Amino acid sequence: MSKLTKKDLNKVVRRWMLMAVNTFNYQSQQAGSVVFSLKPALRKIYKKDEELQESIQNHFKFFNCMPWLAPLVLGATLAMEDRDGIKAKDIVQNTKTSLMGPLSGVGDSIFWVLIPTILGSIAGYMAIDHNPVGVILWMIINIVFMFLRAKAIHIGFNQGTKLITTFGDKISILTECASILGLVVVGALVPSVVDVSTPLIIERGELSMEIQPLLDSILPALLPVIFTYLIYKLIQSKKMGISLIILLVIIVSMLGAWSGLLG
Structure with missing residues (x-):
């Protein structure tokens, strides 16, 4: 039975939305914000202080993901730790590594370039014509995005639980595949960056x-x-x-x- 409730997940995503890039640094990038967001939920999962500290140190490793889609990753990792505890440490890190790159590519293209460019242009032209509908529309869209960001952690948590249940004893194979995918993603960045x-x-x-x-x-x-x-x-x-x-x-x-x- 899950140790975490919807209330716990909502608390995690609220803390993430407030601190997503506020602790950004060149060494671990968003890892500080990840730990800040997850700590209350991890405290509920791990009753032993040494297991909590081990999990926190694991989450302090490098993490950089488009902030709006990162709750998907956080939800999935919480589902893994909620089910298997500290034994899921390796697959948690490999899952974060393999997902943050693809999600960032999709998120940056859609939510930070495509949608703001199109809808922002429409809202801007309406504002120039003294039409308040454009500004109102822009505000409504951002409110919808905030709701979707809050919902993303529940999607990640539910899918993460299904992932563990489906693969069961094949978890070691999944860990290895996720690790390989993470290395491929990171390696592919070298010639392009x-x-x-x-x-x-x-x-x-x-x-x-x-x-x-x-x-x-x-x-x-x-x-x-x-x-x-x-x-x-x-x-x-x-x-x-x-x-x-x-x-x-x-x-x-x-x-x-x-x-x-x-x-």
Whole structure:
């Protein structure tokens, strides 16, 4: 039987809507807001302090999702922990990792670009013509969106429960698949987000050869992959803080552009 009620879920989503990006940082991004939102529900799930602390530390790991759709993820993870407790720790993290990317892509495109552009333009033109309907319509749409955001955590929680019930003893397979999907999503971001190239040209007499096409023929986006790997190793070593690493990236980029090694 579920330990959480609709009231508990509503409290979680209210706390999330108030704090979704207020604790944003470069190391864990929205993880602080996740913990703030989930803590009352986690306290109800875990009666032992050590299990609660272990769950909280798990949720303090990197999380970044379009805030309006993130309650779907939070609801699903709560369903898993509500049913299996701390044993669900790994699949909770893998589920968050695998879902936050696709949901962000859909959410950003629809809720932050498509709908605001179309409906905002209509409301703006109506306002220019001194027609109050546009402003009222815009306010109503935002109220509807707030209701949908609040409803999303219940959808995620119910589907999360069904997910666990359906797969039952196949939970280890699901964990592995979710982990692989998360790695694929994160890996796919490297060539599209990390922009590193070199304009170097080797010249020997009448022969000249561009370095960048040669690197691309070995492995597309080779320099972004190497650059990302080095940054990852710096973070993993814990010898440098995130702010210092960002400063180092800026310095290396400036020196690379000045010397002509990087484009």
